[in-house]
Amino acid sequence: MTTKTFYSVSEVTQYIKSMMDTDILLSNINIQGELSNVKYHYSGHIYFTLKDEQAVIKGVMFKSKANQLPFTMENGMKVILRGYVSVYEPSGQYQVYVDSMKKQGTGDLYEAFEKLKVKLAAEGLFDASKKKQLPLLPRTVAVVTSATGSVIRDILHVLSRRFPNFHLVLYPVRVQGKEASGEIVRAIQTINRCIPADVIILARGGGSIEELWPFNEEVTARGIFESRIPVISAIGHETDFTIADFVADLRAPTPSAAAELVMPDKESLIQTVTDRQERLLNAVKNKLGRTREMLSSLSEKRLKMPLTHRLDQFRLKCDHMTGMMANHMTSVIRENRNLIKEMSVKLDAMNPVNTMNRGFAVVVHTKNGNLIKSIEDTEKNERLKIYLTDGTLESIVLEKENLPMDKLFKEVRKSE
Missing domain, CATH: 1.20.58 (Methane Monooxygenase Hydroxylase; Chain G, domain 1)
Structure with a gap:
């Protein structure tokens, strides 16, 4: 690149691409890893992610090479591929363009999945005779999922359409990451102990096997099995299956489908x-x-x-x-x-919406989405998110003051 005071994004990307295209090692390289997010495109091309314990790289095998592949690529499969590494300019991402691929075996996560599946099946956690019957018309539906995102909105939309005066309790949890499984189990236990729910929907959107892994952990499976309240699993897309789906009393292909199954029209x-x-x-x-x-x-x-x-x-x-x-x-x-x-x-x-229409609100931590029930759940200068019937507000805790319940109600009536 010639010396200039500044360069465009295209110029920088083209320079990096030319550097990679002329690199001897990257022009013909063998890479070993585990397949994930495999997608067979209608054009005949195959898109995927190759990963190990510390890194991932995008990959593509074009139709002419894919037609020569002697096996079907699957998530979790360990492979050694040969190709070249270059930059795809429109997205600025580097990826490997595959000429050939050899299969090595099944990935570690899929091996763990199958091993746990066999173990729990032998213990009877999947038995149809142990599945609990769903109520015909539940008075209260508890939903365990993320407080943000499209999943809870889809469930609310379907329930509102089928039975407008339903009662829903949202228990927000993380749905991916190391701490997600523990939060999910605690949510199910708390609902069984403290909330008069008739059915629980355990839901999250689609994702890779790594993102869905909290629903494949043994602690999650046993938490679902021990629930006295029927549990409907609605994890990922229709083609995604997790251990939670096998243990749950009913599996729904999507969160919206779970709402259809739980509430009659x-x-x-x-x-x-x-x-x-x-x-x-x-x-x-x-x-x-x-x-x-x-x-x-x-x-x-x-x-x-x-x-x-x-x-x-x-x-x-x-x-x-x-x-x-x-x-x-x-x-x-x-x-x-x-x-x-x-x-x-x-x-x-x-209906919580009617309660909110009378001036009440739902307050959660902006950072982790946890529900706030007491002033002890907050700290000074902490950022909070307030849910109202027509939107949300961001706030900061300036002061905290303990008020007896009778005095609190007097303050509320004054504000009315």
Whole structure:
């Protein structure tokens, strides 16, 4: 590069690319590593990541070379590849362009996955007989996932569409990293101990096997198995499978699908109850009608006059019973409808969004997303995030003051 006062991004990238393209070692190099994020593109090219314990490098094998590959590339497979390393200018990333590849075996993470899977299956943690039944209409749904991101928004969107006055409790946790599995287990234990939830959704978005690994750890699996509350796993994409999926009482292919499975559609449920009640009432009426016709026929054709009087009494009793049963069924229908209305009102009253509409808010640590329940959970000058019904606020703790509950309520009423 000629001496200039400044260089463009393109010039710097082109210079680095030319340096790498003319390097003898990088122009024809053998690299050993473990495959991850393997993607077969519709164009015929194969994109992947090659990694070891300390580093990763992007890779691509174009269609002409991929057609000569004697095996199918899979995540976790250990390989030795030959190719050249260069820079892809549009993204500024260096990557390896593969000419050939040899398979070595299965990666360490996949070996650990299969080993734990066999162990837990032998202990009976995957047995269908030990799966807990999901409630038809849960009063409270607990969700264990990250407080930020699209997962919780997708779940809220689906639940709001299917049963608007649902009650949801979010227990925010980390969903990747070394500390994630411990937080997940503590969340499940706390919900079982302190929150009257009817079902738990354990969810996170897609990712590589490394990012999903907290859901493949033994401590997570046993935490799910020991939960007395049914657990639905919704980890990653439809093609992603984790140990948590095998242990959970039900696996959903995506977080949105989990919300579909856990909550029935309110209008469909009401219509189903109404249809069944009407069919039952019609069946009773038809049965009584056929009985009345049979008795009438017997009285006219086969019985003598004295019995005819008795049959008249039977007809009157049948008419009376028909009326009583019709009234009873009408009362049952009315009571069930009122019950559904009462349940809807109760669920609506428990809806956290309505609570927030009255002026309350959800406060979490900006740094880790943990929920704040007491002033003891905060420190002076700490940054907080406040969730309101129409958005969020960032705040800083300036002072802390202990207030008795009665004085706190007086302050709240003054502000109203």
